[in-house]
Amino acid sequence: MSPLGSGMGTCHLRLGNYEPAVKAFEQAAKLMPYDRTVQRNLRLSQEMLQREKKRPAPTRAPEPVGEAV
Incomplete structure (x- = not known):
C-alpha cells in the first residue's frame, strides 16, 4: 500500500x-525510496x-463591442 503522500500527490x-x-x-x-511509481510520479x-x-x-480576452446578435 502506498503512503498517504503518494495518494495526495496523485490527486494534486x-x-x-x-x-x-x-x-x-x-x-x-x-518513506518509500525504492517505489518506482512514486519516483516516476515525482519526476x-x-x-x-x-x-x-x-x-x-x-492575457485577458478583449471586451465585446456592441450588442450580441
Whole structure:
C-alpha cells in the first residue's frame, strides 16, 4: 500500500496543482525510496511544474463591442 503522500500527490497531479504534488511525492519518496511509481510520479510532477513556470501568463480576452446578435 502506498503512503498517504503518494495518494495526495496523485490527486494534486490530476488537478494540475503541481507544486503541492511535488511536495507530497517528495514525502512519499522518503518513506518509500525504492517505489518506482512514486519516483516516476515525482519526476512527472516536477516536469509539469517546470513547464507551468515557463508558460506565459494568460492575457485577458478583449471586451465585446456592441450588442450580441
